[in-house]
Amino acid sequence: MTSKNAPSASATSSPASEKSGLAYHLRRIWYLGQDVVLPVATFIALLILWEFCVKTFDIPVYLLPAPSVIYEETASEWSIVWGHTVATLITVLLGFGLSILISLPLGFALTSSRHVSNAIYPLLVLTQSIPKVALAPILVIAMGANELPRVAVTFLVAFFPLVIAIATGLLSVPADLIELSRSYKTNRVQELLRIRIPYAIPFIFSGLKAAIALAVVGAVVGEFVTSDRGLGYLIQTSTAFFRMPLAFGAMVLLSIMGIVLFQLVGIAERVFFPWSSSKQVFAS
Amino acid sequence: MPGRATTPSTEAQRVTSINITNASKVFESWDGEEIVALEDISLDIKENEFVSLVGPSGCGKSTMLRLLAGLILPTGGAVEIDGTPVKEPRKDTGIVFQQATLLPWKTILDNVLFPLSVMKEMKPDSEQIARDLLILAGLGGFEKKYPDELSGGMQQRAAICRALVHDPEILLMDEPFGALDALTREEMSLELLRIWTERPKTIVFVTHSITEAVLMSDRVVVMSARPGRIMEIIDVPIDRPRTFEVEASNDFQKCAQRIRYLITGK
Numbered sequence: 148m149t150s151k152n153a154p155s156a157s158a159t160s161s162p163a164s165e166k167s168g169l170a171y172h173l174r175r176i177w178y179l180g181q182d183v184v185l186p187v188a189t190f191i192a193l194l195i196l197w198e199f200c201v202k203t204f205d206i207p208v209y210l211l212p213a214p215s216v217i218y219e220e221t222a223s224e225w226s227i228v229w230g231h232t233v234a235t236l237i238t239v240l241l242g243f244g245l246s247i248l249i250s251l252p253l254g255f256a257l258t259s260s261r262h263v264s265n266a267i268y269p270l271l272v273l274t275q276s277i278p279k280v281a282l283a284p285i286l287v288i289a290m291g292a293n294e295l296p297r298v299a300v301t302f303l304v305a306f307f308p309l310v311i312a313i314a315t316g317l318l319s320v321p322a323d324l325i326e327l328s329r330s331y332k333t334n335r336v337q338e339l340l341r342i343r344i345p346y347a348i349p350f351i352f353s354g355l356k357a358a359i360a361l362a363v364v365g366a367v368v369g370e371f372v373t374s375d376r377g378l379g380y381l382i383q384t385s386t387a388f389f390r391m392p393l394a395f396g397a398m399v400l401l402s403i404m405g406i407v408l409f410q411l412v413g414i415a416e417r418v419f420f421p422w423s424s425s426k427q428v429f430a431s
Numbered sequence: 432m433p434g435r436a437t438t439p440s441t442e443a444q445r446v447t448s449i450n451i452t453n454a455s456k457v458f459e460s461w462d463g464e465e466i467v468a469l470e471d472i473s474l475d476i477k478e479n480e481f482v483s484l485v486g487p488s489g490c491g492k493s494t495m496l497r498l499l500a501g502l503i504l505p506t507g508g509a510v511e512i513d514g515t516p517v518k519e520p521r522k523d524t525g526i527v528f529q530q531a532t533l534l535p536w537k538t539i540l541d542n543v544l545f546p547l548s549v550m551k552e553m554k555p556d557s558e559q560i561a562r563d564l565l566i567l568a569g570l571g572g573f574e575k576k577y578p579d580e581l582s583g584g585m586q587q588r589a590a591i592c593r594a595l596v597h598d599p600e601i602l603l604m605d606e607p608f609g610a611l612d613a614l615t616r617e618e619m620s621l622e623l624l625r626i627w628t629e630r631p632k633t634i635v636f637v638t639h640s641i642t643e644a645v646l647m648s649d650r651v652v653v654m655s656a657r658p659g660r661i662m663e664i665i666d667v668p669i670d671r672p673r674t675f676e677v678e679a680s681n682d683f684q685k686c687a688q689r690i691r692y693l694i695t696g697k
């Protein structure tokens with residue numbers, strides 16, 4: 148395909164004359180600030196408040212360690228902590244990958260016909276009504292004390308919103324578009340690949356974002372039940388020895404992991420499917 | 432249809448006549464109530480004829496096009512193209528839907544090329560054909576834009592290009608100019624007539640504009656609602672090529688008045 152593009156039509160609609168003025172730069176900084184500076188500033192303010200309260204009210208370290216203490220203790224054991232972080236990350240990614248692998252065909256099956264949907268939908272809901280914490284020890288007996296039960300718990304926690312998002316997306320294709328594709332004699336596979344899946348992409352990414360956040364939760368649940376590695380395991384062992392700063396450090400790392408993975412999914416959406424994320428309309 | 436001689440269509444001689452015989456279409460609504468969208472429709476359309484459908488909202492114009500497109504089947508009677516019943520969509524039909532129905536994840540150019548790519552009929556010159564069509568429709572320079580970057584009228588014009596890209600023998604158009612302003616609309620209708628003269632095809636054209644119908648058509652089918660029926664078929668005895676000057680002619684006025692009378696009763 149030749150890439151003769153049309154610069155004539157791509158002029159931006161923003162007032163071009165103001166682009167160099169001070170006001171323009173200030174406004175840009177303000178917009179940037181709303182996205183980055185504002186949350187960061189709030190976070191730092193909270194940390195300072197936390198540190199201040201712990202110091203002034205002399206809160207004992209087993210109740211609530213100060214941020215500085217958390218940082219020092221975690222940094223001093225960094226090589227060990229890093230090993231646990233990688234172990235958890237692997238469980239999260241395996242569980243997340245498994246969720247995708249299973250949710251996609253499941254989503255297609257759910258939307259392929261009313262009968263299939265009626266047959267498997269109740270089963271799906273059933274898997275969600277079982278408390279995963281209760282299921283985990285059973286899985287350990289069945290699958291052995293290895294990575295497998297942790298990945299299984301992660302999958303069970305994460306896959307459900309993904310399946311629902313995929314099915315919802317595939318079913319919300321407007322009848323018009325389906326008629327358009329049928330009028331060009333598409334078969335069902337083509338209809339799925341060329342109309343339904345592209346249309347469902349924004350839905351699927353919503354599901355992926357929910358799934359990755361839940362996968363972190365699932366991995367920790369798995370580690371609580373059976374593990375000799377991972378941040379969940381680290382939290383358990385450190386609390387057992389009243390090493391609260393280390394437990395807090397592991398918790399912070401878990402949330403950082405969750406945030407980074409979530410953002411990565413969002414970035415993947417923007418990079419590979421720019422039309423999907425460009426259509427977000429906020430309420431205000 | 433016993434007794435009808437079926438003419439085998441050959442590549443050299445494109446015979447594309449449409450025969451609708453006592454066709455009806457009954458929809459069933461959620462509560463089991465029956466909606467008679469079309470009742471006892473009989474209409475024969477000759478090869479390369481330009482026929483317009485006019486009538487009040489809900490009289491079944493879109494339903495008729497979807498029958499011709501093979502997207503739905505008649506509940507009674509027969510719809511035939513070249514003597515064979517229409518049971519499914521045909522490759523040689525192009526459709527412009529009432530809504531633009533562009534794929535939001537494809538550029539305008541890829542949208543126009545969609546029929547060829549999905550029917551695996553992409554050829555080396557296909558892209559040039561699509562670009563030329565877009566220029567013709569006044570969309571030159573917008574090839575790489577996405578549909579939501581275009582206005583409603585521009586989207587509709589892109590949809591017209593998409594219906595023309597595989598040079599279909601039958602073109603079904605459901606209010607294709609509905610979203611256009613009056614000036615663009617006139618321009619586009621003359622452009623469509625020009626394309627039709629250059630590459631003759633059978634066109635069935637739904638419109639709410641009586642003058643548009645008379646200006647463009649060989650015959651105008653006036654329909655009535657509930658149930659959808661054909662009231663009258665009006666021949667337009669005006670020579671071609673036509674321009675807007677024919678609107679002043681006596682024949683034009685007579686046709687337009689007759690149609691207006693049938694629809695509004697005045």
Ligand SMILES: Nc1ncnc2c1ncn2[C@@H]1O[C@H](COP(=O)(O)OP(=O)(O)OP(=O)(O)O)[C@@H](O)[C@H]1O
Pocket residue numbers: 458459460466467468487488489490491492493494495529659
């Ligand atoms: N899929 C469907 N299910 C049930 N009823 C339908 C369906 N499609 C059309 N109808 C009914 O058939 C009748 C004719 O509809 P149609 O869309 O063909 O009208 P139209 O002439 O195209 O109207 P308009 O000018 O407003 O587009 C309407 O009463 C409509 O409610």
Ligand SMILES: [Mg+2]
Pocket residue numbers: 492493494529605
């Ligand atoms: Mg209609």
